[in-house]
Amino acid sequence: MQAHxxxxxxxxxxxxxxxxxxxxIRGSLPFLxxxxxxxxxxx
Numbered sequence: 104m105q106a107h108x109x110x111x112x113x114x115x116x117x118x119x120x121x122x123x124x125x126x127x128i129r130g131s132l133p134f135l136x137x138x139x140x141x142x143x144x145x146x
Contacts, residue, residue: 121128128135
């Protein structure tokens, strides 16, 4: 139960960080897409 509480706290923190970083994430979206595609389709 304690581990679950810590996990939900971590999730909450990640959500806050994600919301704060959202403009930066949107800016680097093409780069992230390239990375994901290269991982998904190794040449």
